Structures are given as C-alpha cells and as structure tokens.
Amino acid sequence: MAKTVTAGLAELREDLAGFYRDLHRHPELSRQETRTAALLARRLRDAGFDEVAEQVGGTGVVGVLRNGDGPVVMLRADFDALPVEEKTGLPYASTVRATDGEGHEVPVMHACGHDMHAVCLTGAATLLAGARDQWKGTLLVVFQPAEELAVGARDMVGDGLFERFPKPGIVLGQHVGPLPAGFIGHGSGPLMAAADSLNVTLHGKGGHGSRPEATVDPVLMAANVVTRLQGIVAREVPPAESAVVTVGRLQAGTKDNIIPDTAELGINIRAFTPAVRDLVRGAIERVVAGEAQAAGAVRPPELHWFGSAPALVSDPEATGTTVAALSAYFGAERMLPMPQVNASEDVGVFGETLGVPTVFWFWGGLEAEQTMAALARGHLDELPGNHSPHFAPVVEPTLSTGVEALVVAALTWLD
Structure with a gap:
C-alpha cells in the first residue's frame, strides 16, 4: 500500500524541491514564522484538506483530513529557523536578517533543517490526500512553530489544539541530521534529552x-x-x-x-x-x-x-511496529540504530499531554559516501551538524526519503 501511495512522489518532487529552496532562502525566527505558515496552510488547502487552521498557538498551522471511520494519526513538523549566519555557499543560501525577541538584529538561517521537515510533511500530506482509497481514518497534520525556544508545542496545546481538533491516538515525527542521505536512524525509549x-x-x-x-x-x-x-x-x-x-x-x-x-x-x-x-x-x-x-x-x-522541554521518549512498542514498517519499505540496509541524543525536541509534549504514544526517528541529510567514510573513521567532527552555519541537507535523496518515511509511518497506523 505504501508503494502505491508514494508512487505519486515522482510528480511532486520538482515542485517540493523548489519549495524547499524557497523556505531555505527565506527563514524566519521562532514566533515570527508568518510567511512560512501562510505558505504551508495554502499547500494543505490545495491538497484538499477538510479543515485548515492558522495562528494556532502563535503561528502554528493545523490540517485535518477525514477519510471515514478509523484511527486519528498525527504527523508533526516544525518550521522555525535560528539566529545563525549561513556559510554554506549554496545558491539559495539565506541572507536574511531580522530583529529577535530581545530587539537585536541577527542573521537568520535554517541551520537545523526545519525547512526540510516542513516540506517533507507537505509532500506526505499531499500524497495521502490524493490516495484516500488506500486508507481509512483521520489525518491530523501539525506544523509547529517555535521549537527552537522549546515553547511551540506547549503554545499549541495551550491554544486548544486537542479541544479544537481530533485527538490523535499516536504522534509521529522525524528530524533530519548528519547521517547519510537516504538512511533512517532509529532508537527506542528515551531518545532525546x-x-x-x-x-x-x-x-x-x-x-x-x-x-x-x-x-x-x-x-x-x-x-x-x-x-x-x-x-x-x-x-x-x-x-x-x-x-x-x-x-x-x-x-x-x-x-x-x-x-x-x-x-x-x-x-x-x-x-x-x-x-x-x-x-x-x-x-x-x-x-x-x-x-x-x-x-x-x-x-x-x-x-x-x-x-x-521534556525528555523525548519514543514509545518502545509503537516504535517497534513503525520501525518494522520502515525497514520493510526501505530495506534493512538503510536502517541505522541510534544512540541517545543529548539534543532536545519538544514534540514529546503532544503525546505526553494526551497520554498517547510518540514515535520519533531521524533521517540523513548529508552526502552518503562522504558521511559513511567519516562514520567509519570515527571522525564525526568532519560532518556539519545541526545548528552549524555549514549545515544544509542535500535536496535529494533527503527530500524523497523524508516524504516516504512519513507516508509509511502514517499508513502503519491508519486503517
């Protein structure tokens, strides 16, 4: 079923790549993501979502796609940027400067990959909306602002996210990082600090x-x-x-x-x-x-x-089920076990609030051959990591892998 749904990605790939470059070129600081939010909401409406709400918990965007009786599954992505001056040298590198919350002028860059997160979720949402004959249930798509301040998830919950919209039975999310592009990194239990x-x-x-x-x-x-x-x-x-x-x-x-x-x-x-x-x-x-x-x-x-932000716990049982589906789709050779990560993510707030499982995984964004060589030598310091002014995922296969992973994970829990 997943292969049937993701077959439509070929028609979307060029458009999604252009959207990614646009978001990367126009980053916005936490709680200032108005342009990005408007573009994301438009994408959900164009995909045919039944309900699209903006300004949830600040600049958050929520989409609801009802497709008959069945489970409610939540897919989440963040989309804020950082006060970092980009040094990637890319033709679509950011030159944006903005005023931060304390009144200081700062450079702005998508140095953590949240632009890739947002674009992959729009791609997955579009594919799932176009293949409603393949699944049943309700898809809740959440674009969360202000992750870098560790307040965006609580802001959305405090603004009635789970009172105004269907309550999910599971929360699914992912993060791009300094792994080889095309590979999935996974762990279980306490995953992030x-x-x-x-x-x-x-x-x-x-x-x-x-x-x-x-x-x-x-x-x-x-x-x-x-x-x-x-x-x-x-x-x-x-x-x-x-x-x-x-x-x-x-x-x-x-x-x-x-x-x-x-x-x-x-x-x-x-x-x-x-x-x-x-x-x-x-x-x-x-x-x-x-x-x-x-x-x-x-x-x-x-x-x-x-x-x-609370520790991010990827529910062991639900993670096992999801990782098995990802492994079946991508192949075991593209699955990488991950150690605990001392970085933090506030996505756990959603599942913790409702008392439902959260499943979270990583996927690679760096050129595969070079990254695998550095990993083999144990020289991880050679790789630009998240929050580095040199971090920018290669567009492909990063984008396609991120879209496919979200589709596979969602279909694992939808009927």
Whole structure:
C-alpha cells in the first residue's frame, strides 16, 4: 500500500524541491514564522484538506483530513529557523536578517533543517490526500512553530489544539541530521534529552578597577559560578546516568578598568530522567546562591528558568511496529540504530499531554559516501551538524526519503 501511495512522489518532487529552496532562502525566527505558515496552510488547502487552521498557538498551522471511520494519526513538523549566519555557499543560501525577541538584529538561517521537515510533511500530506482509497481514518497534520525556544508545542496545546481538533491516538515525527542521505536512524525509549534553560543575574557593587577593595566584583563571582558548575555532572550525577551543564552566555561590564554592578549568565542543562533533571536544577540553584553569598553579593541572585522541554521518549512498542514498517519499505540496509541524543525536541509534549504514544526517528541529510567514510573513521567532527552555519541537507535523496518515511509511518497506523 505504501508503494502505491508514494508512487505519486515522482510528480511532486520538482515542485517540493523548489519549495524547499524557497523556505531555505527565506527563514524566519521562532514566533515570527508568518510567511512560512501562510505558505504551508495554502499547500494543505490545495491538497484538499477538510479543515485548515492558522495562528494556532502563535503561528502554528493545523490540517485535518477525514477519510471515514478509523484511527486519528498525527504527523508533526516544525518550521522555525535560528539566529545563525549561513556559510554554506549554496545558491539559495539565506541572507536574511531580522530583529529577535530581545530587539537585536541577527542573521537568520535554517541551520537545523526545519525547512526540510516542513516540506517533507507537505509532500506526505499531499500524497495521502490524493490516495484516500488506500486508507481509512483521520489525518491530523501539525506544523509547529517555535521549537527552537522549546515553547511551540506547549503554545499549541495551550491554544486548544486537542479541544479544537481530533485527538490523535499516536504522534509521529522525524528530524533530519548528519547521517547519510537516504538512511533512517532509529532508537527506542528515551531518545532525546530533556532541556531547561536558566538566566542568572549576579549583583555586585561596581567601581573603579584600581580600587577592587571598594567593590564586590560580579565578574569574579560569575567566573567562580562557571567553574563550580562543572563539578555537578562530574561529582553529583551518578556515573551510570547522563547529564550536561553548559554556560553558553556570560556578559558583564563595558570597559576594562570598570568593575560592573552585575554579571549575567545563560545556562542550559540536558538530562534523560526526571530524577537527574531535578538533581541538576537544584544543584545549579545551590551553587549560584552559595557563590553569591561567599562573594558578599549586595543582594541575592535573580534566577529565571525558561525553555523547558521534556525528555523525548519514543514509545518502545509503537516504535517497534513503525520501525518494522520502515525497514520493510526501505530495506534493512538503510536502517541505522541510534544512540541517545543529548539534543532536545519538544514534540514529546503532544503525546505526553494526551497520554498517547510518540514515535520519533531521524533521517540523513548529508552526502552518503562522504558521511559513511567519516562514520567509519570515527571522525564525526568532519560532518556539519545541526545548528552549524555549514549545515544544509542535500535536496535529494533527503527530500524523497523524508516524504516516504512519513507516508509509511502514517499508513502503519491508519486503517
């Protein structure tokens, strides 16, 4: 049945490739994806979806295709871009600049492949809509914004996604990455880490750099916090568990001979279990408060947690069924077992909200021969990964594989 449905891809391939290049050339930051959302909604309407809704949870787009009695199956893709300056050299490379949520002008690039995600879902939706004689049930297509902020899924749920539209019995999604194009990467159980971000403001007492004794130096305070944080994973997280603590931002001062009043840190954590996640969060708060007190801070630090995403758990039983179908379609030689990934995805919010299985997989976007050679040598650092200014999937066979995988997965669960 899947082969029958995907046979129509040959007629769509050129149009989808053009759509992909257009989205790649015109990326939009999280919560600003208005142009992209309008184009995606138009594609669903042109495909004949019964219902298409825009501005769900911000700029989200939802399509409903009813095709008789049967299961409700949800296919999801994200479509926001990143504040990254593209360095791929492609003829359709982005030169876009935009103003971010904090008022800063930044370059914008689809450095994580969300443009490919969105185009593959439009292709799959079009093929399934054109082959309704091959399946029964309801197809729920969800284009989710703001994944890079880890808020888009919750925004859509909070806007009544599952009250306004049919409730799915399963959530299916995929992510393109630095694997050989044409190959499917799969795992089961906890697949991607939970993520939390924290902004910290440390309060000192500023003054002249020549008189440090008259100040409380927040820069030194921040440096001690950064150093001490590195001991959390090494000395507090059990060796059999996994966690990451990253300080990605440290900002303080304006001039070399002025000790500032404040210092700011941006901290990000990853963990796979709730217990480790709580341990790390608590340890960070303890370290920040303790270092501030030890330094004689003029007042307690300010801590603001945000951007929280749960660990992505690919339901073992449902994943086994889906992976078996993908393997039968693509061939076992194109299936690659995946280790746990410390990166995060908020797609798990949908299934977690409803208490239904989520199945998630990866597929390759890099030139196959070169990528396989790098993997064989163990030199993964040679490959541009997601969020790199050099990351851009080869259009084919990446696009076709992504469309086919979504069609096969959907038909596995539709009647």
